[in-house]
Amino acid sequence: MIPAERCPECGGPLMAGSQEGMCARCLLAAALRNPAEAAPAGLPAPGEWIGSYRIVRLLGEGGMGMVYLARQEQPIARNVALKVIKLGMDTRAVLSRFQSEGQALALMDHPAIAKVFDAGSTPQGRPYFVMEYVTGVPITDYCDQHKLTMRQRLALFMEVCDGVHHAHQKAILHRDLKPSNILVGEVDGKPAPRIIDFGVAKATADRLTADTMFTRAGAIVGTPGYMSPEQADPAGVEVDTRTDVYSLGVVLYQLLVGVLPLDFSNTPLDQFPRRLREEEAPRPSAKRRTLVEQFGTAAPNPGSDPRPSARQLRGDLDAIILKALEKEPARRYASPSDLAADIGRYLRGEPVLAHPASAGYRARKYIRRHRIGVAVAAAAVLLLLSFAVAQTFQLRRTMNERDRANRERDRASRVTAFMTNMFKVSDPSEARGNSIKAREILDKASQQIDTGLAKDPELQAQMMQIMGEVYDNLGLYSRELSLLTRAVDIRRRVLGPQNPDTLTSMNYLGCNLAVQGRYAEAEKLLRETLVIQRRILGPGHESTLGSMNALSIVLSQQGRHAEAEKLQRETLGIRRRVLGPEHPGTLVSMHNLAIVLFDEGRYAEAEKLDRETLDIRRRVLGPEHPLTLTSMNSLAIVLVNEGHHAEAEKLDRDALDIRRRVLGPEHPLTLTSMSNLADVLDNEAHFVEAEKLQRETRDIQRRVLGPEHPDTALSTYNLACVLAREGKRDQALSLLREAVDHGLAPRVDLAIEKDPDLKSLHDDPRFAALVAHGNERAAAAQMPK
């Protein structure tokens, strides 16, 4: 065990490796400060004490003074940021103003606001503030570095507005909002904004006069670009919450357009207030177009630019931004929460208040939104669940022969892994290969809906819009459970528990829970949603039907087949009648009903239904559509169970060929097909080919998913089974061991003993040891962490 050493300067652990034995963080930070500047007199040097804080190093320089990283030891040991205010400001006045605000500052408790702990004066008589040490980068940098999309930027910005609003409610204005005061770090992998320097601006300058704004040399202090017109007015109008709104507007402009609205770099001092008061910022969409024309792709950073296009900005976003930037405070949003609310409306497709309302505008907005609201519930559920169910099938498929009672094992993590793999739209620096394929799949699906529904353009348009929403949703799915929960809470509260949007959110949440295997919760929520839907939207409404569909699957997964069958038949009946016998929604119900029947052991009926579904899908969606392939898979499973191996084999081969070609040789679904085909071949005792296929699957999974991934472990296990049936004991046993030791799910561990495929190993002494080992691992894995 290597002892952890600590850096004497910043107290952090010393990094592994060299750096000549020095602290990597301190080395990098050292480069940030300009060594050419000798430390000005009267400012603390590293190692000195100020109050009960020991200075570690200079962090940077702000408009008001220098900021240091300092260490506090009593009453708690922690790093803090210590800001020393520069010369020229009256210490007593500053401190007394700070003290009067001190109470309010201490009461602020918001995740987006960095706390101010303390204040005092240095031995040289300069005032200082002690604040929470926030690591992170300015919001503009963060968004650019992480290539956040427009929606992501807006969401992050709304959190900032929330924080500022919180402070306003405690009667604290910021007065100096700008990107370097809005730092973004990461908490649990999600961006978390922290606003620093609250209240400091007020304490240091009651009124920004020419003296405090400008240095003696005549340069403008701070960043004038973010200053509101009333702040720059020498006549000194009282500032209020709308001042902060203006600054937020500038930041928003910068986040979406890429540059500041007004450029004052060449403005002489005396011109500044006038220019600020009179000059209009260019319309964001227009500015964006100009920039794009000027710089080719996007400005000012070359490389892929995730900022919105001029077209996206035109209209609502233009209006919102310009309203925040109005010269007259009275014409702006009254508070940051109003600004955030309008952005929220924009994101939901509702009419924004920033526009002067026109009847046509409102009407257009509501129609568009309503359609999505209606259709998304149904279709998202369709898509989500049909994929989920397909995967469930694969699960059952590979284990079916072994032990039906163990079906429940790690369904959640498998489905999650599958979904994550398939629809990961995450870190842009990640494998472009994988995320491109995910999009290509959905692209293809959209395309085929195009051709398949050519007769019904309205429906076609709807489904296409839905696909758009689904991209988003699927991407968020695996991690955003808490977000969905919050959405439901907020919608319940704000829109009311019976609002269609609320119901949509509840639906999503229910589906999310279901796909993660949290069936009890999902059932409760879906039942709740259904009650309201039946009453408000009606029992034949597609949204209601979507929930019924979801609920039936949840019931089936819990083993309550009779209930599930009844519900799904009901759903199917209505859909057939309302949507038509060949509508994708109807087909999903057929597919799902077949699964329920299969679960009940009614293979003949399941087979009939699966065939019917497959035929229609082949015809309507095309022979290579993902859903067609799912049906092929589904039918093959049933056939295997009926003993019709030859036909099942043919179906699996066909599906595999198509998937290999369309999705690529390493896509999770391709691997699933390979595994399934191997299974069939194994059943037919075509061991040589089964073994080869299973090995191939395993090799690819080891490379793509990693040697510890549960899927890899499962393939290893399956390969071991094939080898056991071939009588290759030693190999089988060693592979079993490997699987158990590297990620095999607990339930499978427990299944080893009873697995009929491993019968030939029973008399081998090593087998008993392996079973014991597997049981141990399973028990350990199920201990609470």
Place this chain on the structure above:
Amino acid sequence: MATPDKTVAGVSHRFPTTSWSLISAAGSDSSGCADALSTLCAAYWTPVYAFIRRKGYPREESEDLSQAFFARLLEHRTLAEARRERGKFRSFLLASVTHFLANEWDRSRAQKRGGDCTTLSFDFDTGEERYHREPYHELTPEALFKRQWAMALLDRVLGRQREEHVRRAKASHFDLLKVFLTGDPARGQNHELAAQLNMSDATMRTAVHRLRLRYAELLREEIAATLTDPDDVEGEIRFLLAALERA
């Protein structure tokens, strides 16, 4: 599996004569570009190794894959890809190795070494040691890559600065004064150090000042060499600092 030759700490101190910005701007001199790319790769292989290792591959396989990855990277085709790349070398490298792991499914190619591809000699022991000292169970491979990148960068800079001192026969100066790069040691120590170096306090202060200046210069140069836009240097420093902060 044969262990590759060990070089001195596997870190090349030769400064690339062309930088990433020139590689990525299409040029006709492909051999010069190949050299530059090769130097950049030699400097930044540890993050790649750590990334592969963290993905779950055992040590030997990680070594193989690292070798194979760099060999591939230095082939013609990838150089052409690199030319079209408009971001940072750091991002390009991470994306490339991720892509490599996901798509390089023909294992036999990983075995091919030598021939007319440029091979790089890595000191895998150092890489493995560094890997083990990281709190790896908390970090994703990508986060680990970024941290190791920052550290490799600093090593290069310090290595270069040290070499400059060595060339002027002043290695001891660097060894004794380098502590000043991160802060000021206690007053008593200053005296001691000055005495050891046979300097007055004032002379030492000047030397420290120059050391810090040169360090900052070298660091910025080194970072700029991995960017296409030299204005990004400050941002990159802050980014790397943030990557290291999350321990």
